[in-house]
Amino acid sequence: MQNNRRKTMTQFFDFTNKVVVITGAGGVICGELAKSFGKQGAKVALLDLNGEAAQKFADEIIAEGGIAKAYKTNVLEKESLEAVREAVNKDLGTVDVLVNGAGGNNPRATTDNEFHEVGLSAETKTFFELDKAGIEFVFNLNYLGTLLPTQVFAQDMVGKEGANIINISSMNAFTPLTKIPAYSGAKAAISNFTQWLAVHFSKVGIRCNAIAPGFLVTAQNERLLFDENGNPTPRADKILRNTPMGRFGESNELVGGVFFLADSTLSSFVNGVVLPIDGGFAAYSGV
Numbered sequence: 184m185q186n187n188r189r190k191t192m193t194q195f196f197d198f199t200n201k202v203v204v205i206t207g208a209g210g211v212i213c214g215e216l217a218k219s220f221g222k223q224g225a226k227v228a229l230l231d232l233n234g235e236a237a238q239k240f241a242d243e244i245i246a247e248g249g250i251a252k253a254y255k256t257n258v259l260e261k262e263s264l265e266a267v268r269e270a271v272n273k274d275l276g277t278v279d280v281l282v283n284g285a286g287g288n289n290p291r292a293t294t295d296n297e298f299h300e301v302g303l304s305a306e307t308k309t310f311f312e313l314d315k316a317g318i319e320f321v322f323n324l325n326y327l328g329t330l331l332p333t334q335v336f337a338q339d340m341v342g343k344e345g346a347n348i349i350n351i352s353s354m355n356a357f358t359p360l361t362k363i364p365a366y367s368g369a370k371a372a373i374s375n376f377t378q379w380l381a382v383h384f385s386k387v388g389i390r391c392n393a394i395a396p397g398f399l400v401t402a403q404n405e406r407l408l409f410d411e412n413g414n415p416t417p418r419a420d421k422i423l424r425n426t427p428m429g430r431f432g433e434s435n436e437l438v439g440g441v442f443f444l445a446d447s448t449l450s451s452f453v454n455g456v457v458l459p460i461d462g463g464f465a466a467y468s469g470v
């Protein structure tokens with residue numbers, strides 16, 4: 184299955200000499216995307232606050248004969264982004280594809296309870312106890328953390344043939360999940376911003392689309408999905424019941440959708456879409 188998928192990718196997608204800048208590239212999803220772009224001939228710039236994590240993936244790409252460079256970057260600091268843009272332009276060339284992948288939730292912006300009820304214990308972190316700084320952190324990381332890299336890197340995309348931007352939204356953007364109001368709101372803002380950018384840049388040849396991954400098990404949601412003994416939590420059971428395909432996704436299952444959106448021939452007229460890659464979650468009413 185894996186080998187067949189690789190064969191198909193090689194056959195259909197060729198990013199030779201395309202400069203692909205990926206933020207959050209030290210993470211589970213974007214590390215996988217970076218390696219996949221590397222295999223298809225792209226020159227990959229891996230940006231992450233965690234420079235070591237980005238370096239690890241860059242090393243893997245290089246070890247397989249690809250071209251990659253890691254840059255320690257804070258997507259929330261414009262000076263950091265501008266310095267990295269200059270370095271990328273010098274090392275690899277100007278960007279063709281920007282993947283805005285840095286993002287995530289924070290426990291300070293997560294309630295303990297799904298529904299508010301009378302008589303909850305004093306220890307319960309309800310909506311009323313959510314921390315303002317935690318909520319700001321989540322909004323900033325997801326929304327500003329997409330807007331600022333776009334401001335910096337899209338300057339080099341104006342008028343560059345085939346240039347495009349791919350954001351990472353979420354299932355939360357279509358219908359909010361319980362417990363995580365800030366993350367849901369921030370990802371809804373990402374979907375909205377994707378459409379805004381698609382329109383705004385439509386006259387200068389930059390397409391902008393997003394993917395909305397369904398449920399994958401990663402470091403940031405593991406605590407919500409499995410208990411300390413590794414058994415699925417009631418929340419994980421609920422997710423699986425509401426995913427018609429009945430399983431969690433794997434990060435490599437996002438690659439085909441991202442490649443399609445990034446490929447300026449295959450998706451040349453696709454602009455402003457948010458593509459769910461979710462095993463049917465967004466299509467299912469639960470009944």
Ligand code: NAD
Nearest residue numbers: 207209210211212231232233257258285286287396399401
């Ligand atoms: P991850 O935590 O594995 O990766 C996120 C990466 O972003 C980390 O390497 C982290 O160091 C980096 N980062 C954090 N703050 C940063 C900053 N200020 N500047 C630069 N880099 C920073 O998460 P992931 O699961 O791979 O998620 C990647 C994207 O996909 C995120 O936008 C996430 O919200 C989204 N997403 C994930 C899932 C899922 O199920 N895992 C589902 C839908 C959407």
